[in-house]
Amino acid sequence: MTQIEDKPAGLAAPFVKTLVSVLRADDSYGVWESKPDAEILADFIVTKEQRRQIPIIGDPDPDVMARVEKFYVAVGLDIERATGRMASPMMKMSHEGFGRVILSVGRLVVISKSLRDIHRFGFENFDKLAEAGEKLVDEAKKWIDAYPAAADV
Numbered sequence: 001m002t003q004i005e006d007k008p009a010g011l012a013a014p015f016v017k018t019l020v021s022v023l024r025a026d027d028s029y030g031v032w033e034s035k036p037d038a039e040i041l042a043d044f045i046v047t048k049e050q051r052r053q054i055p056i057i058g059d060p061d062p063d064v065m066a067r068v069e070k071f072y073v074a075v076g077l078d079i080e081r082a083t084g085r086m087a088s089p090m091m092k093m094s095h096e097g098f099g100r101v102i103l104s105v106g107r108l109v110v111i112s113k114s115l116r117d118i119h120r121f122g123f124e125n126f127d128k129l130a131e132a133g134e135k136l137v138d139e140a141k142k143w144i145d146a147y148p149a150a151a152d153v
Helices: 014-026 048-054 063-083 128-148
Strands: 088-093 099-103 109-117
Touching: 014 063, 014 128, 048 088, 048 109, 063 099, 088 128, 099 128, 109 128
Parallel strands: none
Antiparallel strands: 088 099, 099 109
């Protein structure tokens, strides 16, 4: 786990707030209720040094797979918030850590991304986490704006 900053700036980003709400929604017993957002998101922060120490041989950790899925669920929720249209993520991963994620709105695929080296999934800091999520949301909004008829089906 990464050393947590006192008040990281990236925690205020709308995407990061959505991701926190997705993670807190899975806390059915209230274990994380009193934990700060930075602590809940700590596993999403992977420094370059930590990344180098993670072996890529073998099956990805199920916790990492769950984090990847939660990240794209949050992207889908932010797409819905920004456009008023429901975005559905679909992810298919091999046991080796390779796969694909797509997000669709209506009949329109707004995000199609190959996933590689999932063992090392994470971001350098909270700002990079926010930037990555917001970039995907902005990309999806451009596709929806370009093809609204397909998105509305």
